[in-house]
Amino acid sequence: MTPPHEWLQRQTREIELLRWTVKVLGADLAQRHYAAGLAGPHVPLPEEPAPFGLTSRACRQTDIEGYWIRHWCRALGTTPFYHRKLWEDGFILQVLWEQGVLQPGRRALGFAVGQEPLPAILASRGVAVLATDLAADDARAEDWIRTGQHGRNTDPLFRAHLSDRAEFDRLVEFRTADMAALPAALQDGSRDIVWSACAMEHLGSHERGMAFVEAAMRCLKPGGIAVHTTELNLDEAGETLSQGTTVLYQRKHLDALAARLAAQGHRMLPLDHAHPPGIMDQFVDVPPFEEGRVPLGPLTPPHLRLSIAGHPATSVGIVVIAGQGAP
Template sequence: MNMTRITPFRQITRMYQAVLDIQHSLSQFAVSAQRKNEHQQADIDSLDARIARLESTCRQLMEMVEQQPHAVERPSFVPVPPFTRTSEPGEFMPFSTCSVADFYHPRLLEICAMLNHHFVFHRKLWEWVFVIHHLLESGKVKPGARGLVFGVGSERLPALFAKLGAQIVATDAPEDIGESKGWKATGQHSATLSQIRYEDIVDGSLFDERVSYETCDMNHIPDHLRDFDFNWSSCCFEHLGNLEAGKQFVINAVEKCLRVGGVAVHTTEFNLTSDDDTLESGQTVLYRRRDLLDLVGRLRSRGHDVRPFVVAPDSHPLDFHVDAPPYKSIPHLKLAYEKYVVTSAGVVVTRGR
């Protein structure tokens, strides 16, 4: 392929530069506007005509690009199961951040089957599997146990845990908050049990018997949500206003809602770009490594056991893929958010006192 051929993008770039040159020329005429003569006016009219032709050409080129996306998009290859194994699998999810290696582990496919969810290289699936794996490993999900979820959205996890015998209280933000933040419009907010009843996982009558629903403002957890054996949230506490509000939520979810020995698993947005610069407040904040290490330290100082927070190494080519707007979804393990590269991270806490 001749890499120097004139592509539509290259033509648009040249057109844009030509427009800039013309605008510069016009600005020079404006400086001496009071001394314009007939010759200058003729030049201006000529330049106006050139601009009109260039704008028309740009519109035509943009239409060409929109009608022929294959001309500017490169095909990609994303592996799918079953994966060829050359050695025995090691520990599953040994790190705290989303990693391609976790998707190649056979345990992830087993949990996908439990959720009746298809395999996909997507960080949201990683978050759900992270929560399920660590809660199952803790031994807290069992018949008669009580579980609490914050910001449930359309998750399948309450149905799975109900199938395993647990009693689940599913909560989401009050409807006005879900509406104002756009979660309702994008299917990330639930207002009724029917929105999280997955009868392909558990019988509907059993689900209704074991799962209840109520609203909960995560910045103001009501006093009656207490004495649970486990709780969780999937990428919620970064939406509470600022970094500190999210940290305080995790502390409250442990100390206010869990019995001693209970386990909390919470995932959030993780800033891979910088351990200094980040989004500290607003509708979405991005936690740096130092922020999550601070949270771990504070929880430990309060007497709780916290799994070490360790960033996963980038060991596979897909680890270096960064999805950018408009997000293509597959693979969607890292994404560009404003000027940062972001992925998912999780903390696992056992209440100690």
């Protein structure tokens, strides 16, 4: 009879190989789509943007394969590939362009920017940007520093292919800010744009994330645009992560947020959270997600959907138009 500890070791090894097999099949699926010209390095990148009519929206395969993502890949310095983080950057940029605020003279405020490309892209279009992140000596910043995602100044935000350094420095500033307790000086109603990319789910709870969105609205002028991306649990009726370092929002939480914002005179654009039938929309990537941490070498499977603590999740973007204040 096999001793229990040896049986458990064997089961663990087999689970790891099953994960590897899932990633192999996913990577092959993605490569076939790239070879067919649906996305990937051989598709053309349009020079000019085009309207799509984005509202609040969940990530999906057809977006990665669509015109508007392809255009923003040019500024992002990449090709269209099946990854939700690319979708988040493209979504934020497309919304700002469609709302008419991606132009010279506008003022933007970004939260938890880390080393994002967005400040440089906004600045390349004449937008003045204040980029913020947690102070480096804040204990909550340790993981972001360790993984190279934390921002301390404007240096890691500069992108040489977008503008010269002098023009970038004229338009982009950096300061520390805690999203859980926004400085009063930022809540002065002077900005045309506020944004955050997958940050509000790291504030400890659903409530703290929603409170941040409400506070960020006070940074905007009437008519200003807020765009935030976060984690969406695709299982609407099941359990979710409600507290901890990462929480998962469900449709009901975002509906509640829309109602809270409306009570303060703001308008969240309708949420299109349909779960479409694309094969990449059905593929759920499983940990580990870091390249090279699989048994037989690095792979790049689709990453539009992923398992977070066993919950099927994706990225969702919300768009809010600032009103005059509570009625």
